Amino acid sequence: MSEINQQPSTKNNQPSTNWFASWFDTKYYHILYKDRDYKEAQTFMDNLTHYLNLPEEAKILDLACGKGRHSVYLNSLGYDVTGADLSENSIKEASKFENEKLHFKVHDMRDVCDSKYDAIFNLFTSFGYFENDADNLTTLKAIKHSLTEYGFACIDFMNVDYVIDNLVPEEVKTVENIDFHIKRYVKDNHIFKEIDFEDNGEKFHFTEKVQALRLTDFEKMMEEADIYLLDIFGNYKLQPFYKNQSERLIMIFK
Template sequence: MIVYKHRDWDNAYREVRNMVGYLGLPEGAAVLDVGCGMGRHALALHELGFKVTGMDLSEQLLAEARVRDAEGRVRWERGDMRSLPFADGQFDGTVNFFTSFGYFEDEADNRAVIKELRRVLKQGGRFLIDFLNPVYVQANLVPHSERTDEDTGWIIREDRRIEAGAVIKDIRIILPDGAERVYTERVRLYQLDWFERELAAAGLQLERVYGDYDGSDYDSRESKRLIMTGGVTA
């Protein structure tokens, strides 16, 4: 959790405001944030007038989200994105922000996530997947970075590499007393054509692709993001 504390909550509101406009959902629509983490984007969605459910596998991150949402504005649920704990056709829209996709080594598991997004969407429902641009990542990978958290004094070191079609990040957190915590994150480097194929197979139509939160067109070489929007196939 401390690793991503530096991400800006105000920026989350601006990102969501722009991206939700791409979906065209009416105010009051039921929206599921899949992989909601600490709830930055889910709470921003609520502020924009949506009925929001935030779901994540990590109880620790959900606990942080609930602290920030003391009023209970968002419904927080623990669940696995490969088997969403919701009824068929429950949501008007699903969103998946900041590369909360591609975690699983088995490609069948990542396909299952897309199928689940379709299952919980109503007829006419809309989806948004905000993914990294794999071409840009491979060309601009920063092998190592280090920073110190101002509040805790923790040193956070991150080493990155590309291996077997995935970007892998080894995270080492060094506490003031010298104790260390080590984590590894892995994201599959799926290309746009993979998403086009798998979305269509699941009954979802890809309509627009953006290269950043400002709505710029996607350029495979220059864009930092691969943001995809569309809807349930009629």
């Protein structure tokens, strides 16, 4: 049996590439999550654009867009959309949908964009990955700087308290004949997901590690980034946020 494939390691056994740069760029990430709920994503985009009252010609940035499921739908509503993600493979896939008002680019969310947007969306827990806390703040500041004067941003994060209360410690998910053995646990204020599987006789191991950021953490960072938090919702229907019951922590800011 071959060695286990995972994030590349340095001599000190420290990952030389961040987990988010490698795992999200593999085909296995997309296989494991292939049953993502498009309908729910679309309902969320309908509700969010309606709530923000975005004009028809609005320019939207889908920051950490993955393969562009939200971008494509937002463009179908008539908006001028740019999807940006660190994963080259995801952007390559998403680019197949490009048109005059839909573009994709490889971009690190910590960097300020070269254009300004009327709305910037960071969706489906695409935050809290960095080893260094300062990078969270850098990302928030980059979002703020990439907004137009009257622009709004939205971060759609997990509700950590709900996730911890409902954590499934172990499960096996079979997708496209691959058995993904998944372990979940909380350690050092992060939520970990260890993913083990075998494909064509090769063993793979990946780790997802997301910072357990609560509303109070975001409030502190936003204050530091001189960001104004306007509204908070607890699910994709944009119903109120309740710390112990809501599935999502959806923050609207400018």
